[in-house]
Amino acid sequence: MTGKRGVQITAGNREASDRLIKIAEAIHGQLCADNIPYLEVSSRTKNNIILDEDHKVWKYGSDVVTRSAKDLGGATNILRNLYTIDFIREMIKSGKSSTLREMYYISEGWNKAKFPTQDESNKLAEDLEIITRNMREDFKLRPEEDGARVIGDLTIAEKNRKGQVKRFNCKDDVGESGYGIPYNVEEEKLQIKSVKAKMILAIETGGMFDRLVENGFDETHKAILVHLKGQPARSTRRFIKRLHSHSNLPVVIFTDGDPWSYRIFASVAFGAIKTAHISEYLATPQARYLGITPSDIVNYELPNDVLSDQDTNALKSELTDPRFSSDLWRSEIKLQLKLKKKSEQQALAKYGLDFVTDTYLPEKLKEMGII
Amino acid sequence: MPQPYAETMAKSQKEISISDFFAKNRQILGFDNPSKAMLVSVKEAVDNSLDACEEAGILPTIYVRISRTDNKDRFHLLVRDNGPGIVKKQIASVFGRLLYGSRFYAIRQSRGQQGIGISAVVLYSQLTTGKPAIVTSKISDDHPCHRMEVQINTKNNRPQMISSEVVLWEHHHGTQIEVEIVGRYHKEKRQSVYEYLKSTAIVNPHVEIIFKDPDGMIHTFQRVVDKLPLPAQEIKPHPHGIELGVLKNMLAYSESRKMTSFLTTEFCRISPRGAREILGRASISEKKNPRRLNLDEILVLYDVFNQMKFMSPPTDCLSPIGDLLIRKGLKKEIDSKFAHTVTRDPRVYRGTPFQVEAGIIYGGELPAGDTVKILRFANRVPLLYQQGGCVMTHAVERINWRPYGMEQRGGKGIPAGPAMILVHIASTNAPFTSESKEAVADVDEILDEVGRALMECGRKVKSHINKKVKLKKVSEKYSIIKDILPEIAKKSSEIIGKPNPPLDGVITKIMNVTVIDSGIIYHEEGGEKFTEVTIKVQNYTQKTKKFRLFVKVPNGLIQGIFPERNRMKSGIIEWEIGPIEPARSVRLGFTILGLDRADYDDVDVYHSHLTGEVIGADPL
Numbered sequence: 001m002t003g004k005r006g007v008q009i010t011a012g013n014r015e016a017s018d019r020l021i022k023i024a025e026a027i028h029g030q031l032c033a034d035n036i037p038y039l040e041v042s043s044r045t046k047n048n049i050i051l052d053e054d055h056k057v058w059k060y061g062s063d064v065v066t067r068s069a070k071d072l073g074g075a076t077n078i079l080r081n082l083y084t085i086d087f088i089r090e091m092i093k094s095g096k097s098s099t100l101r102e103m104y105y106i107s108e109g110w111n112k113a114k115f116p117t118q119d120e121s122n123k124l125a126e127d128l129e130i131i132t133r134n135m136r137e138d139f140k141l142r143p144e145e146d147g148a149r150v151i152g153d154l155t156i157a158e159k160n161r162k163g164q165v166k167r168f169n170c171k172d173d174v175g176e177s178g179y180g181i182p183y184n185v186e187e188e189k190l191q192i193k194s195v196k197a198k199m200i201l202a203i204e205t206g207g208m209f210d211r212l213v214e215n216g217f218d219e220t221h222k223a224i225l226v227h228l229k230g231q232p233a234r235s236t237r238r239f240i241k242r243l244h245s246h247s248n249l250p251v252v253i254f255t256d257g258d259p260w261s262y263r264i265f266a267s268v269a270f271g272a273i274k275t276a277h278i279s280e281y282l283a284t285p286q287a288r289y290l291g292i293t294p295s296d297i298v299n300y301e302l303p304n305d306v307l308s309d310q311d312t313n314a315l316k317s318e319l320t321d322p323r324f325s326s327d328l329w330r331s332e333i334k335l336q337l338k339l340k341k342k343s344e345q346q347a348l349a350k351y352g353l354d355f356v357t358d359t360y361l362p363e364k365l366k367e368m369g370i371i
Numbered sequence: 372m373p374q375p376y377a378e379t380m381a382k383s384q385k386e387i388s389i390s391d392f393f394a395k396n397r398q399i400l401g402f403d404n405p406s407k408a409m410l411v412s413v414k415e416a417v418d419n420s421l422d423a424c425e426e427a428g429i430l431p432t433i434y435v436r437i438s439r440t441d442n443k444d445r446f447h448l449l450v451r452d453n454g455p456g457i458v459k460k461q462i463a464s465v466f467g468r469l470l471y472g473s474r475f476y477a478i479r480q481s482r483g484q485q486g487i488g489i490s491a492v493v494l495y496s497q498l499t500t501g502k503p504a505i506v507t508s509k510i511s512d513d514h515p516c517h518r519m520e521v522q523i524n525t526k527n528n529r530p531q532m533i534s535s536e537v538v539l540w541e542h543h544h545g546t547q548i549e550v551e552i553v554g555r556y557h558k559e560k561r562q563s564v565y566e567y568l569k570s571t572a573i574v575n576p577h578v579e580i581i582f583k584d585p586d587g588m589i590h591t592f593q594r595v596v597d598k599l600p601l602p603a604q605e606i607k608p609h610p611h612g613i614e615l616g617v618l619k620n621m622l623a624y625s626e627s628r629k630m631t632s633f634l635t636t637e638f639c640r641i642s643p644r645g646a647r648e649i650l651g652r653a654s655i656s657e658k659k660n661p662r663r664l665n666l667d668e669i670l671v672l673y674d675v676f677n678q679m680k681f682m683s684p685p686t687d688c689l690s691p692i693g694d695l696l697i698r699k700g701l702k703k704e705i706d707s708k709f710a711h712t713v714t715r716d717p718r719v720y721r722g723t724p725f726q727v728e729a730g731i732i733y734g735g736e737l738p739a740g741d742t743v744k745i746l747r748f749a750n751r752v753p754l755l756y757q758q759g760g761c762v763m764t765h766a767v768e769r770i771n772w773r774p775y776g777m778e779q780r781g782g783k784g785i786p787a788g789p790a791m792i793l794v795h796i797a798s799t800n801a802p803f804t805s806e807s808k809e810a811v812a813d814v815d816e817i818l819d820e821v822g823r824a825l826m827e828c829g830r831k832v833k834s835h836i837n838k839k840v841k842l843k844k845v846s847e848k849y850s851i852i853k854d855i856l857p858e859i860a861k862k863s864s865e866i867i868g869k870p871n872p873p874l875d876g877v878i879t880k881i882m883n884v885t886v887i888d889s890g891i892i893y894h895e896e897g898g899e900k901f902t903e904v905t906i907k908v909q910n911y912t913q914k915t916k917k918f919r920l921f922v923k924v925p926n927g928l929i930q931g932i933f934p935e936r937n938r939m940k941s942g943i944i945e946w947e948i949g950p951i952e953p954a955r956s957v958r959l960g961f962t963i964l965g966l967d968r969a970d971y972d973d974v975d976v977y978h979s980h981l982t983g984e985v986i987g988a989d990p991l
Contacts, residue, residue: 024866031860034876070881072847075855082862089866112854 010188013092016138020085023131027078037078038068041127042277046321049276056285057271058323060130076112080124083113088128088139097140100125130277142183148236149178151213152224153196154243158182159189167193171218178213178227185239195247198222199370201361202240202287204230204255204264208345208356215357221371224249231264234275237282240268244284250370251284254361257292257302258342259314262324262333265289270323290364294336297343300360303350304341311342397498400491401756401807405444406562408495409554410755411807412448413437413564415488416548417571418752420452421578423546425599427455431575432594436583437556437564445500446554446585451547456510459517466493466506466548467521467530492550494523499553503533508546516540556585562755568592570746570753573700574692574795595699600690606799607639609684610649610676612722618676619669625661633661640682649675686717686724689797692751695925695970697730697793705791708734709973711831712793713824720816725798727817729824733832737789743767743777745785748795749803749811761810763794766821775829776836790832794821834989841986845886852878879953882911887920887987889974902971905960910951917949918981920959921991925971928964 023039030037042048042060052059069075087106091097098106103125104118115121125136136142154170156179170179182189201223203209209227212218218225226240244251253268255261266272269287271279297304307315315333318324324333336342348356365371397403401411417433424431436449457465468490493504509516520533557563568580572592579594608617627633634646641649650657653671655664664672692700694712701710712730719725747754747763758764764785772779772786779786802812811817856874864871886909893902910916922944929939934957936947946959963971976988 021866024863027859028863028867028869028872031863031872031874031877034880036877036880037856037859069851069856069859069877072851072855075851075859079855079859079862082859082866086862086866112858 009092009095010138012134012138013140016132016134017089017092019132019134020088020128020139023128024082024085027082036069038066038074039078039081039127039131040064040066042130044126044274044276046273046317046323049271049273049322051322052280055280055283057279057283058273058276059271059279060276077124079113080107080110080115080120081128083107083110084121084124084128088141091140097142099142099144100136101144103141126274126277133277135278135281137184137186143233143235148227148229148232149180149209150224150226150239151178152200152218153222154179154224155193155195157191157193170224176213178225181233181235181239183233183235185235185242192243192246195224195243195249196222197224197247197249199365200224200226200240200243200247200249200251201290202226202228202232202251202253202268203345204228204253204261205345208254211346211353212357215354217357217361220357221361221365228253228255228264228268232268234278234282237268237284240287241282241284244286251287252290252365252368252370253287254290254345255292256342256344257294257297257336258307259311259318259333259336261292262289262318262329263314266321266323288368290368291360292343292345292347294332294339294341297336297339297341300348300351302343302347304343304347307336307340307342312337312340397491397495398807401809402491402495405553405555406557407756408499408552409437409446409448409556410562410564410567412492412495412550412552412554413450414567414752415492416448416450417568417580419489420450420454420546421571421575421751423454424452425602428599428602429454430577430579430594430597430599432579432581434581434583435564435568437585438583439585440551444553444555445551446556447549447551448554449547449549451507451542451545453542453545456514456544456546457506457508458510459508462506462508462517462519463521463530463532466490466504467523467532468528489548490523492548492552493521494525496550496552497522500551502551503531505549506546507538507540507549509540509542509544512543558584565590567753567755569704570748570755571751573704573746573793574697574748574751574753576692576696576700576703593703595703596696600692603690603799604685604688606685606688606724607637609639609719609722610641610679610681611719612684612800613638613673613676615669615673618673622661622664622669627661629657630655630659630661630664631657639684645679645681649679652678681722683719684722684724686719686726688799689717689724689726691717691726691728691797692795694728694730697728697795699967699970701730701732701791701793705732706736709832709835711828711835713827715820715824718816718820720802720814723798723800723802725796725801725817725820727820727824728793728795728797729821729828730793731790731825731828731832732793733788733790733835735789737791739789740787742785742787744791746791746793747811748793749801749808750797751795752808754809754811756807757804757810760804762813762817763796763811763821765813766794766818766825767792769818769822770825770829772829775833777829777832792825792828794825796821838987845884845986848882848884851881856881875954876913879911879913883913884911884984884986885909885916885981886911887976887978887985889976889987891972891974893968900965900967902963902966903960904963904971904974905958906974906976907956907958908948908951909956910953912983913953914983915950915952916981917951919979920946920948920988921977921979922961923975923977924961925963925966927966930962930964932961934959 027037041064043063043065048061048063049058050061067074067077069078100122101118104115104121107115107121125141129136150170152170157165157167159165203225206227209225212225217223228236240251253265255264269283269285271283275282315337318333348360402408413435420433421431432453434451438447440447466489496502496504503520503522505520507518515537517535518538519535522531522533524531568582569592572578572580576595577599580592582590621637625633627636630650631646634641634649635643647657653675655668691714694714697712698710710732715727717724717726745764745767747761768784771782773782777786777788796811802814804810804812860871860874887906889906891902891904924942924944932944938945944961951957977991978985978988979991
């Protein structure tokens with residue numbers, strides 16, 4: 001839809017704007033009724049995520065945090081919400097968008113509502129998503145970090161800044177670094193035209209992604225290679241989700257063998273605790289973990305490091321995380337706690353540069369029944 | 372016929388003079404090492420000067436100078452006072468004879484008691500440097516000023532005057548002593564001359580001390596009150612406080628001719644009837660001459676004293692510093708946010724009157740993580756050594772300070788926090804653990820009394836901390852209602868395009884507290900001193916409030932109490948407050964006449980019948 005002077009206002013934008021105004025209305029109503037203003041937001045802890053049976057992803061439960069103007073922190077938070085709502089409303093009206101970082105800097109002029117850190121402003125944007133059940137893209141807010149890279153026989157059409165739709169293939173029409181996933185991967189911006197592959201393989205580290213590209217794994221095994229770039233950005237997760245929905249191809253996650261990497265997998269497959277309100281948009285419950293598993297460390301006799309105290313605590317915390325409650329995960333985590341060891345993906349180079357593409361991945365994929 | 376061996380022995384048995392004994396055992400008097408010797412020398416000289424000035428009713432101004440000599444281990448010490456001076460023929464005895472003094476048999480609170488102090492300094496100087504003490508004294512402008520060199524003959528405990536001359540002295544009256552001693556000077560140390568003088572100034576706010584240190588720096592500890600403490604009264608011994616030896620001496624030198632008059636005139640709290648009962652129980656004739664009692668009779672008499680009950684000795688013989696003056700002294704020397712001081716009523720242990728005073732200061736510049744410093748005083752003299760062996764320290768350690776908001780490992784021991792504790796024990800006979808008077812012994816009555824005083828201080832600190840926490844909360848709430856809430860209203864109205872809602876109701880709901888805020892303004896007008904106190908009571912609740920408010924006021928002239936519905940009784944003003952409607956406030960106040968600036972700096976407000984959260988007043 002197009003507003004005045006070519007300003008685009010999507011249905012999502014309009015819905016978000018309406019819902020944000022409802023928040024302001026509620027607060028105004030509380031004041032008129034002589035009540036202390038308050039806001040309720042789902043509590044974002046691992047104790048408050050439950051499995052959504054319909055979508056097979058983890059979402060927030062019923063625990064809410066109430067921010068009340070009774071105390072200074074709560075009152076300031078409510079005021080910040082109002083300023084942010086006003087700011088978003090103006091952006092939607094004028095067809096602009098801003099990064100989360102820009103919003104943090106804009107808050108400099110908000111007096112008492114100024115954000116002390118960008119972390120605070122990011123959290124507040126998440127609060128608004130949770131309350132409105134809209135995504136921040138609907139608010140015209142985008143993250144700083146871009147999505148990661150893709151290489152594989154995949155043809156997409158992307159609308160560029162001038163509104164022209166460009167169509168290209170992610171194997172033939174891109175350079176060595178692949179196709180960069182934009183922050184907005186929704187239908188109106190990006191369409192998937194065709195996928196000629198047998199699997200989607202998401203890789204944690206840039207080094208391993210480049211190794212697979214150099215070894216031509218995308219062609220030899222007909223894989224769409226997606227670089228996760230550490231903890232994957234929302235757009236990367238959303239892209240994998242859309243790609244999977246479109247092609248129904250198996251999704252395989254290949255990371256380092258440490259507790260932090262398991263969380264990367266969990267955020268792709270089950271939904272992240274921070275974004276559990278939009279898990280059904282972001283998570284791909286069909287995604288499967290390939291490795292490095294603690295068993296791989298033993299079976300492949302991989303070079304390893306000793307677990308740090310933080311690693312151990314993270315593993316223990318995962319034992320109480322409902323997302324890791326399957327028998328397989330529990331036994332692997334317990335094995336690792338016993339081994340007290342962790343290994344990186346690139347430790348596979350112990351057996352030569354081709355070992356990962358010639359031996360490890362084929363063996364593991366076969367084991368998983370994918371090839 | 373061979374000579375009996377005992378007679379041979381007798382030849383080598385001779386009286387060891389007290390001076391000789393102390394010459395060989397100088398640690399008994401506190402001269403253990405050069406650092407301590409330096410401090411003790413200053414202390415003895417200053418104590419002597421203060422006692423002399425106070426006895427003569429003179430506001431003491433003491434000048435202390437320590438200077439280096441060519442020998443790096445030797446220092447020259449000079450202490451001068453503006454006291455009454457000493458008549459010529461007594462000078463040598465006062466400074467050159469141990470156990471010579473005017474206070475030995477007086478039962479009265481004083482700094483020095485046994486007359487050992489200053490002559491021990493002379494002795495120490497003589498033993499370490501071989502130099503005599505130089506004493507200069509003048510009793511008035513109409514009399515010559517004498518300067519003498521004095522030493523002690525350690526064999527017979529007699530003073531030795533080495534030289535004597537008449538000199539011109541610019542001072543009207545006073546005494547000055549100069550000694551050269553082996554010592555060590557510490558600049559920054561807990562047990563330093565500077566600390567000692569500073570502590571002395573704290574508990575003696577009527578004293579001015581000028582101290583010139585070896586580097587030539589001059590430190591002045593100023594006088595904060597121009598009034599001498601009430602002189603301590605002499606009292607006669609109490610039958611429960613007397614020691615056997617003293618009783619023997621009293622009997623031997625009594626001028627009474629009959630036992631009944633001996634008991635009634637030379638003791639306190641023995642009535643003629645009591646005397647007859649004592650003598651009856653001891654089977655001693657009432658008419659017996661006190662000088663004729665044999666040892667068995669004395670022992671029986673002593674036992675009977677302790678079996679019988681007597682009225683406690685009078686306690687007006689003590690001269691406490693007073694809580695207000697301690698506070699002034701503390702605040703003058705140490706920068707802190709909060710000070711509370713207590714003067715307990717006098718008590719008695721074993722027939723000896725004593726009185727405990729305690730103070731605590733909290734916050735300000737004091738370091739938060741350190742263990743609390745304890746300033747100990749006995750009869751206005753700072754105690755700097757043997758902290759661990761002192762009843763005052765033990766009382767501090769016995770208290771669980773954690774409920775009072777201070778840190779303390781395991782709930783005992785010296786607490787930690789931004790605080791300093793002061794304890795003063797005044798007594799006609801403070802039970803020191805040793806002759807060097809560095810620590811007071813563990814007497815149960817004293818231990819309990821110090822404990823009670825400290826717990827009162829602790830409670831005040833706790834309520835001070837609570838007040839601070841609550842005030843922070845209240846200032847946060849003010850910030851909400853003043854800055855944030857109106858913005859919330861404005862912004863939400865703007866977004867939805869509606870008028871600003873009224874906020875009064877929400878404001879009272881957010882505050883939901885009664886705030887009692889007090890302010891003190893001091894001013895002088897036509898030579899009169901006014902301390903104006905105002906108290907604002909703000910009802911930030913949704914209910915109408917009706918209650919009573921009490922304010923403890925200092926002794927002195929209180930005037931202009933407002934509003935009308937009040938009454939004043941035994942140092943407490945009571946108001947009937949209210950009804951105050953929600954979001955309304957009332958003002959109360961009064962004026963104190965005659966107090967100095969900062970004498971009254973904390974308004975103690977209590978309430979009764981006031982429900983809900985209250986900030987600024989404690990429930991009565």
